[in-house]
Amino acid sequence: MNYIVAGGGAVGLATAQVLLQAGHAVVLLERGTIGQEASWAGGGILSPLCPWDYSDAVTRLATRGAVLFEAWVHGLREATGIDPEYEQSGMLVLPPCDAQLAQQWCARNDVPLRQVNAADYDLQLPGDALLLPQVAQVRNPRLLQALRKQVEMLGGHIVENCAVQEFEAEGGRVRKLLTSCGEYSADGYIVTAGAWSKQVLGQYALDLDIKPVRGQMLLYRFDTPPLPHIVLQKDLYLIPRRDGHLLVGSTLEDVGFDKSTTTAACAELMQRAQRLLPQLRDMPVVQQWAGLRPGSPHNVPTIGRHPHLENLYLNSGHFRYGVTMAPASAEILLNELTGATQPFDVAPYASGWGV
């Protein structure tokens, strides 16, 4: 079979990769340059921030993604020579946080959790904190470079600067795709256009509720990592990279397709981060950027076949956790295409069409 994948972020690349590995032919169409949108902008934390705050539909997919990640990255590194720097750095969850709920959720789901003293970590915050030692991180730009290279090595055909414009359907099937670089046709069509997925589907989006949610990030540079773990306090996180970079994120803003950065967000993130880690007061912000997450109700993505068009599929709406979920989401889509057994109940990922 041959497939067209529309959108080249982490989800589109992961989807293309599993299709190619299963022996299918893939053309990946990307409006701009591969891997420059939300997947590039993200922090690369491979877990929901506080898993106990989410439904099983979110945590099952994220957990499956996190479980697959290490071997996935290992395979990518071996095949491409590009190291996405997967690291099980652990995540420290600072108060305020419902420790009892966290403990119950972790016990129920077999997730290790330790109570620690926040003051042991050079943080300006006394008292108890929770450590999730198995939470890992990855460097998104490197992951995307490795994925791109592997898709190409597997024979995938990547077409950049090619915007999908319209699906033409007849008799319950998509017959062809109109794009800014001509017409394409294939046996199957998979939309992986992140925050733009609804636009790409056009009249076939039905009641899909995927919209952009802007997130802004700051970057600092230390000589050595200032923290041994990712640190989370409510919506604020600090992610130490092994080369001394420290990412601080993030905002959640409903501003449409506006990807600009703001001084207000910079000031707010700086202040909150400085309160936790006073060393930041004397340090410049090296870079600020923004990305548009594919926001979806309750963070549940839509994965699978279109309700009316038998050869049209969607893999989108991963909102805050699309990097974590990418390998599991691609696996689930491939299982649907081949009729293979799913790793768990995937019915929640079919409900996003609203029909």
Ligand SMILES: Cc1cc2nc3c(=O)[nH]c(=O)nc-3n(C[C@H](O)[C@H](O)[C@H](O)COP(=O)(O)OP(=O)(O)OC[C@H]3O[C@@H](n4cnc5c(N)ncnc54)[C@H](O)[C@@H]3O)c2cc1C
């Ligand atoms: C600040 C921030 C922090 C984040 N932190 C994390 C985190 O720590 N962990 C985590 O798991 N997730 C995180 N996320 C979320 C994660 O980045 C997203 O859920 C994920 O990247 C979505 O991947 P995607 O491939 O669906 O979308 P994208 O990466 O946005 O890719 C969609 C692609 O489709 C292309 N496209 C759009 N329109 C068209 C068209 N008409 N034709 C062809 N191509 C088109 C776009 O150009 C783009 O390349 C974060 C996001 C942000 C913004």
